[in-house]
Amino acid sequence: MLNWEGLLASRAARMKTSEIRELLKLLERPDIISFAGGIPDPALFPAEKVSDAYAKILTGPAATAGLQYSVSEGYRPLREWLVGEMGKIGVPCTVDNILIVSGSQQGLDYLGKIFLSPGDTALVTWPTYLGALQAFNAYEPAYDRLTPMGNRAPESYRVQAEAAAEGGQVKFAYVTADFSNPTGDTLSGPARNQLLDLAEALDIAIIEDAAYQALRYDGESVPPILALDVARHGGDIEKTRTVYSGSFSKTLAPGLRIGYLVAAQPLIRKLVLVKQAADLHSSTLNQMAIAEVVPDIFEAQVARIRETYRQRRDLLLAALSRSMPEGVSWTRPEGGMFVWVTLPEGMDGARLLARSLETEKVAFVPGQAFHADGSGANTLRLSFSCASPAMIEEGMARLGRLIREALADGA
Amino acid sequence: MLNWEGLLASRAARMKTSEIRELLKLLERPDIISFAGGIPDPALFPAEKVSDAYAKILTGPAATAGLQYSVSEGYRPLREWLVGEMGKIGVPCTVDNILIVSGSQQGLDYLGKIFLSPGDTALVTWPTYLGALQAFNAYEPAYDRLTPMGNRAPESYRVQAEAAAEGGQVKFAYVTADFSNPTGDTLSGPARNQLLDLAEALDIAIIEDAAYQALRYDGESVPPILALDVARHGGDIEKTRTVYSGSFSKTLAPGLRIGYLVAAQPLIRKLVLVKQAADLHSSTLNQMAIAEVVPDIFEAQVARIRETYRQRRDLLLAALSRSMPEGVSWTRPEGGMFVWVTLPEGMDGARLLARSLETEKVAFVPGQAFHADGSGANTLRLSFSCASPAMIEEGMARLGRLIREALADGA
Numbered sequence: 001m002l003n004w005e006g007l008l009a010s011r012a013a014r015m016k017t018s019e020i021r022e023l024l025k026l027l028e029r030p031d032i033i034s035f036a037g038g039i040p041d042p043a044l045f046p047a048e049k050v051s052d053a054y055a056k057i058l059t060g061p062a063a064t065a066g067l068q069y070s071v072s073e074g075y076r077p078l079r080e081w082l083v084g085e086m087g088k089i090g091v092p093c094t095v096d097n098i099l100i101v102s103g104s105q106q107g108l109d110y111l112g113k114i115f116l117s118p119g120d121t122a123l124v125t126w127p128t129y130l131g132a133l134q135a136f137n138a139y140e141p142a143y144d145r146l147t148p149m150g151n152r153a154p155e156s157y158r159v160q161a162e163a164a165a166e167g168g169q170v171k172f173a174y175v176t177a178d179f180s181n182p183t184g185d186t187l188s189g190p191a192r193n194q195l196l197d198l199a200e201a202l203d204i205a206i207i208e209d210a211a212y213q214a215l216r217y218d219g220e221s222v223p224p225i226l227a228l229d230v231a232r233h234g235g236d237i238e239k240t241r242t243v244y245s246g247s248f249s250k251t252l253a254p255g256l257r258i259g260y261l262v263a264a265q266p267l268i269r270k271l272v273l274v275k276q277a278a279d280l281h282s283s284t285l286n287q288m289a290i291a292e293v294v295p296d297i298f299e300a301q302v303a304r305i306r307e308t309y310r311q312r313r314d315l316l317l318a319a320l321s322r323s324m325p326e327g328v329s330w331t332r333p334e335g336g337m338f339v340w341v342t343l344p345e346g347m348d349g350a351r352l353l354a355r356s357l358e359t360e361k362v363a364f365v366p367g368q369a370f371h372a373d374g375s376g377a378n379t380l381r382l383s384f385s386c387a388s389p390a391m392i393e394e395g396m397a398r399l400g401r402l403i404r405e406a407l408a409d410g411a
Numbered sequence: 412m413l414n415w416e417g418l419l420a421s422r423a424a425r426m427k428t429s430e431i432r433e434l435l436k437l438l439e440r441p442d443i444i445s446f447a448g449g450i451p452d453p454a455l456f457p458a459e460k461v462s463d464a465y466a467k468i469l470t471g472p473a474a475t476a477g478l479q480y481s482v483s484e485g486y487r488p489l490r491e492w493l494v495g496e497m498g499k500i501g502v503p504c505t506v507d508n509i510l511i512v513s514g515s516q517q518g519l520d521y522l523g524k525i526f527l528s529p530g531d532t533a534l535v536t537w538p539t540y541l542g543a544l545q546a547f548n549a550y551e552p553a554y555d556r557l558t559p560m561g562n563r564a565p566e567s568y569r570v571q572a573e574a575a576a577e578g579g580q581v582k583f584a585y586v587t588a589d590f591s592n593p594t595g596d597t598l599s600g601p602a603r604n605q606l607l608d609l610a611e612a613l614d615i616a617i618i619e620d621a622a623y624q625a626l627r628y629d630g631e632s633v634p635p636i637l638a639l640d641v642a643r644h645g646g647d648i649e650k651t652r653t654v655y656s657g658s659f660s661k662t663l664a665p666g667l668r669i670g671y672l673v674a675a676q677p678l679i680r681k682l683v684l685v686k687q688a689a690d691l692h693s694s695t696l697n698q699m700a701i702a703e704v705v706p707d708i709f710e711a712q713v714a715r716i717r718e719t720y721r722q723r724r725d726l727l728l729a730a731l732s733r734s735m736p737e738g739v740s741w742t743r744p745e746g747g748m749f750v751w752v753t754l755p756e757g758m759d760g761a762r763l764l765a766r767s768l769e770t771e772k773v774a775f776v777p778g779q780a781f782h783a784d785g786s787g788a789n790t791l792r793l794s795f796s797c798a799s800p801a802m803i804e805e806g807m808a809r810l811g812r813l814i815r816e817a818l819a820d821g822a
Contacts, residue, residue, distance in 0.1 A: 042475035050478065051469030058462030064453035067461065067664035102513055102668075106690040113549065115418060134688040138524065171418055205418055253478035255695035257513075277545035279517040283694050284666035 074100025075287035090227030104259035119168035127370030143372035179336025217310035323400030485511025486698035501638030515670035531579035538781030590747025628721035734811030
């Protein structure tokens with residue numbers, strides 16, 4: 001009998017089961033009020049319009065094109081529409097600056113594949129998107145902490161020195177600038193410019209994860225990092241160092257698995273080759289369906305999602321204020337799907353969850369997994385995208401009680 | 412301005428533009444009779460049935476599930492149907508032995524990712540599927556030649572010794588057992604068993620690319636390597652070393668990008684983690700649409716494709732017999748989409764193509780790119796899947812003339 005473990009010695013094969021994802025399955029029990037998932041509310045999917053688009057394509061002259069192989073770069077009319085959208089947010093570009101990928105997660109995988117050799121360093125925030133760490137981990141980078149809010153000059157030298165000590169170099173900084181998963185935080189304009197300064201000083205790329213960027217509920221929108229980068233270079237995207245990672249998963253529907261990367265052409269051209277070797281191209285039909293619906297419905301769809309999620313965020317923030325004991329703090333996101341809770345020092349989110357599943361039956365994601373260094377034990381993530389008013393009210397009352405009890409027990 | 416080349420130093424980033432794929436674009440000129448493409452005939456796509464399936468899903472209660480995130484393993488009803496299909500070809504298995512991927516190309520990429528560390532060796536035939544070499548190349552393996560027809564015992568030791576000298580080990584043998592791309596050749600039952608013997612002697616895995624397996628036009632079908640492997644182990648797939656790579660691209664439609672891997676659970680479990688990190692899951696909607704149509708139409712669809720391609724193969728073989736000068740030989744495939752032509756020794760397929768584009772305007776793929784060692788200059792691939800009778804007749808007359816002229820010129 002074959003010893004698979006002996007053969008599966010590559011770095012990707014050494015990946016461990018994601019405890020978080022296993023946990024999420026567990027938390028779908030019907031007796032649990034869950035704020036753990038990070039998925040969009042399916043009631044908001046534009047199913048009818050999407051259905052019309054598939055019908056139109058598959059019963060018309062475009063049917064065979066939709067079912068046939070297509071180019072690795074992506075369906076051109078969809079890229080053309082994206083050129084218009086990027087223009088609206090301050091990023092003048094052409095179709096040759098855009099690669100369609102099978103969900104933004106695939107974009108992160110390809111960026112890891114193309115940038116990272118073992119021992120190279122990726123700069124990420126503490127905490128950061130768990131899926132980004134999982135995508136990058138296959139390429140065995142070291143991580144260093146990205147804290148773009150402060151004065152970075154001395155820090156940047158430290159980062160560089162440590163990367164060299166690992167035998168690699170710093171390759172990129174990965175950041176979700178708007179309403180990040182997991183914290184809900186948004187980088188200010190000055191912080192984005194500091195990040196660009198840092199990237200210029202280190203001569204590295206920036207990966208700007210814009211998965212939630214369209215979902216702003218209040219406050220003033222801040223230009224994307226790529227837009228600031230373009231502005232620094234006389235409007236010429238070819239001179240920028242930022243890769244913008246976009247997604248239709250939070251605005252239209254994740255089940256179609258369509259996202260996109262926007263960057264200078266030398267990078268996009270390399271990524272096209274990587275995609276060609278890795279899966280040829282993303283589903284032709286799904287790209288055509290999205291290209292069919294977006295001109296008509298995208299704006300209204302985003303407005304509808306914003307309105308719904310904004311109400312849920314407001315309810316969650318209000319319930320937190322009513323229910324949390326002293327010593328607990330949380331973010332007040334201006335968009336996205338998440339609120340990040342910091343527990344009193346010494347309290348452990350994972351232990352709290354275990355206790356909750358026994359007693360209060362309220363679920364959340366403990367924050368440690370989002371930290372590349374394993375810190376953040378006293379944090380947790382709450383998602384409000386699928387939460388009803390009753391769930392929020394009852395769930396936060398339970399969570400407050402749970403934390404109070406844990407405090408009383410000295411846990 | 413950022414120096415992208417400096418940052419893009421990983422192995423994936425060093426990939427060169429695929430000359431073959433660039434060439435294929437060139438060959439789509441309307442004045443050229445092309446046998447170069449390797450795509451299915453779109454006239455055979457079951458567009459109406461596929462259209463009905465999308466309509467049923469998107470206008471019914473399953474719409475939200477189709478548009479939502481789903482599990483990395485793949486849509487369970489589709490895996491259940493595949494369990495039945497695998498049973499029919501001698502591979503008893505369960506849904507836990509199956510991973511749905513975004514086209515079989517993605518399966519090859521993930522297998523490369525999970526098996527290969529730089530310096531490891533992959534055994535491939537000379538020639539082999541170009542896309543497999545492209546997928547594996549990202550992980551920097553060495554290649555050694557797989558010649559499963561002969562007595563392999565001494566050869567297998569040589570293979571092992573060379574792999575050790577590269578600092579890695581032999582990890583797998585990759586083979587298309589039925590109607591291979593590019594040669595159209597099929598491995599006999601004894602050759603399949605010899606390959607299993609070799610894999611057991613080396614304690615390596617086998618990747619069986621079954622992309623064309625359903626497309627047999629005559630002759631007796633040979634059990635898949637995985638079926639022979641299962642039979643060697645008392646019907647227990649958990650004891651096998653073969654990964655079966657299946658595709659819907661040649662039987663239903665490539666534009667949906669749905670394929671599958673079948674193997675022992677320890678490997679599938681690792682692949683699920685790789686997929687989770689790399690793109691979360693394949694399109695939920697497309698998986699559901701395929702699961703919807705296959706019980707009804709799969710058999711009739713395959714029968715229809717077989718009948719059409721069989722006629723084209725027969726016409727191509729007859730035209731070759733009529734048109735080729737002495738010294739040219741070719742394969743007589745029992746299925747698939749390709750005939751492999753061997754030119755007289757010393758004649759160069761790439762030079763012949765360049766000459767053809769000037770004069771005869773008939774296109775094919777020169778065979779060298781399919782060889783991991785750069786040999787095979789005097790070979791070329793002809794695809795008959797999209798060829799009309801008139802195209803075949805005229806195209807082979809031109810190709811025969813071209814080769815005769817080249818012979819006369821001593822080229």
